Amino acid sequence: MNMDYLLKTAFINPFGENHREIKQIIEKFTTLLLEHIPITYYHEQSEDNYCPVLGEIPETGKPLSEILENLGKILKGSLNPYQPQYIGHMDSIPTLMSSLGEYISSSLNNNMLSFEMSPLFSKMEVQLIQHICQLFGLGKGAGGVMVSGGTLANIQALCIARNRAFPTKDMGLHSYSHQPVIFASDCAHTSLQKAAMILGLGSSAIIPVKTNQHAQMESNDLEEKIRECLLSEKKPFAIVATAGTTVTGNIDPLQEIANIAKKYNLWLHVDAAYGGSLVFSSTYKNRIFGIEQADSVTFNPQKWMYIAKTCAMVLFKDKNLLQDNFRISAPYMNETEFVNLGEISIQGTRHADILKFWLSLQHIGIEGYDALIDQSFDLASFFTREVKKRDFLELATEPETNIVCFRITPSNIASQNRDQWNLKLQKFLLQEEQIFLSLPIFKGSRWLRAVLLNPYTTKKLVENMFKKIDFFIMHNHSQI
Ligand SMILES: Cc1ncc(COP(=O)(O)O)c(C=O)c1O
Numbered sequence: 481m482n483m484d485y486l487l488k489t490a491f492i493n494p495f496g497e498n499h500r501e502i503k504q505i506i507e508k509f510t511t512l513l514l515e516h517i518p519i520t521y522y523h524e525q526s527e528d529n530y531c532p533v534l535g536e537i538p539e540t541g542k543p544l545s546e547i548l549e550n551l552g553k554i555l556k557g558s559l560n561p562y563q564p565q566y567i568g569h570m571d572s573i574p575t576l577m578s579s580l581g582e583y584i585s586s587s588l589n590n591n592m593l594s595f596e597m598s599p600l601f602s603k604m605e606v607q608l609i610q611h612i613c614q615l616f617g618l619g620k621g622a623g624g625v626m627v628s629g630g631t632l633a634n635i636q637a638l639c640i641a642r643n644r645a646f647p648t649k650d651m652g653l654h655s656y657s658h659q660p661v662i663f664a665s666d667c668a669h670t671s672l673q674k675a676a677m678i679l680g681l682g683s684s685a686i687i688p689v690k691t692n693q694h695a696q697m698e699s700n701d702l703e704e705k706i707r708e709c710l711l712s713e714k715k716p717f718a719i720v721a722t723a724g725t726t727v728t729g730n731i732d733p734l735q736e737i738a739n740i741a742k743k744y745n746l747w748l749h750v751d752a753a754y755g756g757s758l759v760f761s762s763t764y765k766n767r768i769f770g771i772e773q774a775d776s777v778t779f780n781p782q783k784w785m786y787i788a789k790t791c792a793m794v795l796f797k798d799k800n801l802l803q804d805n806f807r808i809s810a811p812y813m814n815e816t817e818f819v820n821l822g823e824i825s826i827q828g829t830r831h832a833d834i835l836k837f838w839l840s841l842q843h844i845g846i847e848g849y850d851a852l853i854d855q856s857f858d859l860a861s862f863f864t865r866e867v868k869k870r871d872f873l874e875l876a877t878e879p880e881t882n883i884v885c886f887r888i889t890p891s892n893i894a895s896q897n898r899d900q901w902n903l904k905l906q907k908f909l910l911q912e913e914q915i916f917l918s919l920p921i922f923k924g925s926r927w928l929r930a931v932l933l934n935p936y937t938t939k940k941l942v943e944n945m946f947k948k949i950d951f952f953i954m955h956n957h958s959q960i
Contacts, residue, residue, distance in 0.1 A: 487541050492587065505544065512548060516555040517562045564937040568918035570726070570754055570883075572933040574788035574836075577843040581836025582788050592626070592830035593822030594813040601832040602821055608838055612779065613795050615759045617772030623799025624777075625825040626792065626833050630753035631671035633778035633794035636806070636826050638662060638675045638718060640796065641747035641775065643805035645717035653680050658713045661685045663705055664720040665697035665732060667922075669751060672720055687714075694877040695730040695922075697721060699740060706744050718747040723768045724755025727920045727929065728876050729883030731755055734770025741773075750774040753792070755881055757784035760849040764857060767880060781837050784856075784882075784933065785849065791833045852935060856882035859932045862939050866946045872953055876922050882932040885922060890953065899926040901956075908952050915945050 483490075489501050533550050560566070561573050590598035592605065605626055613622035627633045642660060643649040653660075660681055664672050666688040673683035687709060690701040702719065709716050719741050721732040734750060741748035750771050756779035758764045759771075771777060775797050782791040796802060802824040810828070813820050822828045844852075860882040867873045867886045876885035887902045902919065906928060909915040917928045 490541075508544070508548060509551075512552055512555065516552070517560065519556075519560070561934070562936075563914065564934050564941055565913060565915040567930045567932060567934065567937055568916045570783045570931050570933070572783060572786045573935075575786045575840040575844060577839035578786070578788040578791070578836035581839040585832040585835045588832070590832050591822075592832055592834075593828050594810070594820040595816050595818045596814045598832060601834055602818065604838055605821060605832075605834040606818075608834060608841075609793055609795065612759075612793070616756070616774075616777055616779075616795065618774070618777070618795060618797045619772075621799060622795060622797050623802065624793050624795035625802070625821055626830065627794055627825060628790045628827060628830070628833075629782075629792050630669070630751070630778050630780045631674060632826055633753070633780070633792050634669070634671045634720075634749070634751060635675040635678055636794045637749045637776035637778060637796075638672070638720075639679055639826075640801050640805045641718040641749060642679055642681070644801060645747065646715075649805055656715070658715050659685055660715040660717050661687050661709055662718045662720060663687050663689050663702055663716065663746075665689050665691050665695075665722060665725075667691050667695045667697075667725040667727065667730070668720055668722050669726050669753070672751075687716075694880070695725050695728045697732040697737060699733060699736040702737065702740055706740070706746070716744065716746055718749055720749045720751055721774075722755075723750055723752035723758075723771060724881055724883075726754070727883075727922045727927070728885045729754065729879060729881035729931075730877050731767055731880050734768065734773070736770075738770050738773035747775045748773060749776045749778070751778045753778050753780040754783050756780070757849070757853060758881075760785070760846055761853040762850050763854060781840075784853070785837070785840065786852070786933075787837050787840055790831075791837050853882075855935060856932050859937065859939065859942065860884055863930060863932060863942050866942065870946075870950070873949075876927050883929065884932070885920070885927045885929045887925070887927045888949070888953065902926050902928055904956075905949065905952055909945060909948060913945060913948055915941075915948075 488498050489505060492502055493499070561571050590601050592598050592601060595602045606623065609624045609626070610622070613624065627636060646656065646660060662672065662676060662685055664686055672686045676685040677683045687705050689705055690698045692698055706716055719737060721734055721737045723731045723734065738748055752768065752771060755768055756777065758768050777795040778792070779795065780792040781787040782789045803819070807824050809823050810820065822830060860879055863884045864875065864879055867875055867884065872888055872890040873886050874889045887898065888905055889898060893901055903926060906917055906919050909917060917930055919926050920929050
């Protein structure tokens with residue numbers, strides 16, 4: 481093939497002819513990235529970092545120097561999660577091994593659709609997922625698949641739950657006049673509504689169950705809602721419990737909910753997208769006790785396991801259900817004794833996300849993850865104590881993970897102005913200290929939320945932040 485019209489480094493040459501140049505390019509990209517990471521600023525669109533070529537497609541390839549210059553601008557305009565002040569979201573910095581794993585898997589470009597297109601990575605996915613299932617206590621018959629994010633994991637789990645409860649895999653829902661429904665707490669993730677919509681149940685199929693003052697599902701209300709639905713001819717088929725709610729990180733009473741699921745013969749799905757990482761903690765693992773009773777579990781190592789996005793999985797107590805209630809065979813794929821993973825997952829072609837997870841586990845080990853989780857709990861306790869020291873601050877819930885949600889509520893703020901003042905405080909901390917807290921709505925009001933994931937966020941930083949909050953309150957006292 482004539483390649484004269486392409487730059488010599490357009491591809492990695494399979495015969496090694498351009499590898500010296502490729503190494504130089506990779507080194508330049510690495511240098512640019514490493515120079516960018518320590519720079520202290522929070523993402524904002526200013527004149528300075530405006531990149532004029534975002535939508536441009538050049539007629540001919542540009543010189544590397546120009547590409548690198550524009551890439552530098554793109555990095556400058558991007559969110560930089562490495563900043564220890566970036567503590568507003570479940571957005572961790574990636575382990576080095578997971579960044580490098582991304583690079584290797586995308587360069588090898590294996591397709592996780594089938595065994596013949598990714599023989600070793602497919603085996604790695606099956607074996608590592610089986611190991612993770614054992615850590616969750618799901619039993620010897622358990623298994624699962626990697627998916628691109630917690631939303632897809634929840635969709636697939638509920639799809640299999642629905643297909644097991646009703647013969648919908650082939651026949652669909654057209655013969656059903658009564659709505660199949662799912663119970664989840666009013667603090668559960670919105671991906672459940674998406675799942676219900678995509679599964680043809682309608683988003684109203686997610687019946688909200690009340691939560692207590694710590695955002696945990698109320699078992700009494702769950703039973704009441706199940707009975708009401710049975711009387712109204714709705715068709716309950718699943719309960720979703722959350723281990724680590726999105727806003728406050730709280731954990732539903734898994735054991736109690738598992739007992740109710742058994743009593744009413746309902747599928748139990750545990751959305752442990754966030755809290756699932758606690759299986760790696762010797763100290764806090766007991767907080768998700770009961771998860772071993774789940775029929776399915778969502779787990780996102782891209783959150784508290786610090787794996788580069790995306791890295792998520794859906795696990796099933798009985799892996800045969802993936803075959804019986806989900807699998808659609810692809811006739812263009814070779815049949816082996818090994819199942820083609822793309823036939824038992826929503827996506828067909830998939831990235832080899834498993835490699836970066838495997839590499840991180842090898843490099844950090846269970847003890848390393850245990851220590852990382854301990855450290856973030858320690859910081860969350862320190863943070864919580866600082867909130868409790870101040871009578872003008874209020875906690876949304878008692879934290880159970882490393883998420884702390886709080887707000888300012890001085891007695892002289894009228895309740896209708898509280899959201900406004902918390903927004904002002906959020907902006908103030910961002911401008912003064914480059915500290916980013918998110919501002920979610922929880923039970924109808926705006927709260928400030930810290931997700932203490934970054935291992936480089938220190939107690940000193942948290943202490944300074946609270947001094948700034950004190951200053952903000954003193955400074956605005958007359959207006960508040
Ligand atoms: C509890 C929970 N479940 C599901 C999700 C959805 O995960 P993703 O954004 O990876 O699709 C999230 C996201 O934050 C979550 O917190």
